[in-house]
Amino acid sequence: MTPVDTGNLTQDIIAIKNDFANMYLIKDSSKYIAIDAGKDLNVIETELKKLKIDPCDIEAVLLTHSDMDHVAALPLFKCSKLYMARNEEKMLNGEMQKVPGYNNSLSRKDYTLLDDQQTLNIGSVKIFGILTAGHTSGSMCFQVNVKYLFTGDILSLHDGKLGQSVKFFDLDHDLTTKSISKITKIPNVEYILTSHWGVSRDYKYAVSEWKDQ
Numbered sequence: 001m002t003p004v005d006t007g008n009l010t011q012d013i014i015a016i017k018n019d020f021a022n023m024y025l026i027k028d029s030s031k032y033i034a035i036d037a038g039k040d041l042n043v044i045e046t047e048l049k050k051l052k053i054d055p056c057d058i059e060a061v062l063l064t065h066s067d068m069d070h071v072a073a074l075p076l077f078k079c080s081k082l083y084m085a086r087n088e089e090k091m092l093n094g095e096m097q098k099v100p101g102y103n104n105s106l107s108r109k110d111y112t113l114l115d116d117q118q119t120l121n122i123g124s125v126k127i128f129g130i131l132t133a134g135h136t137s138g139s140m141c142f143q144v145n146v147k148y149l150f151t152g153d154i155l156s157l158h159d160g161k162l163g164q165s166v167k168f169f170d171l172d173h174d175l176t177t178k179s180i181s182k183i184t185k186i187p188n189v190e191y192i193l194t195s196h197w198g199v200s201r202d203y204k205y206a207v208s209e210w211k212d213q
């Protein structure tokens with residue numbers, strides 16, 4: 001896996017590295033929106049201190065999905081609204097399980113559920129949620145301000161090109177592979193930001209050899 005180091009990626013995107021995982025912050029004047037919430041609370045707390053960002057300035061957290069390495073620092077974000085895809089609730093209530101007998105869990109239950117193709121405006125940030133099920137039942141990609149596409153764990157990046165997810169970690173690997181096709185033809189995307197495989201700054205190149213399956 002190839003996460004990026006903590007720091008500014010663009011004028012309005014900050015990456016935070018937590019071992020093999022990245023979470024991201026989108027800057028909106030003096031506030032932030034987080035994509036995912038880290039693998040380890042203490043690491044995220046330390047990284048935010050280094051960045052001089054108060055966790056209460058994060059006004060919303062959007063979860064690409066509810067696996068442990070994406071939600072561990074949620075208790076830090078007490079001032080944030082929490083969003084995830086409607087279908088992801090199945091991972092929490094036991095309707096869907098990756099490991100029999102084991103449910104995903106969140107530190108809070110006051111989340112807002114998003115439908116496929118739902119648009120959300122937070123401050124001046126425009127978010128479009130695309131349901132890309134497979135890695136989990138409600139894995140969701142977020143297209144932010146048109147040019148940024150956050151993909152969570154549904155795909156990998158190798159030499160700047162899209163690859164499949166890691167089968168071992170998927171609820172349904174074939175469905176994940178089908179879901180990738182949903183995000184390979186979006187006009188005006190420039191960046192792909194993954195949770196474990198770094199960032200592409202050239203969307204067209206990244207998707208150029210992807211074959212629908």
Ligand SMILES: [Zn+2]
Nearest residue numbers: 067069153195
């Ligand atoms: Zn992950």
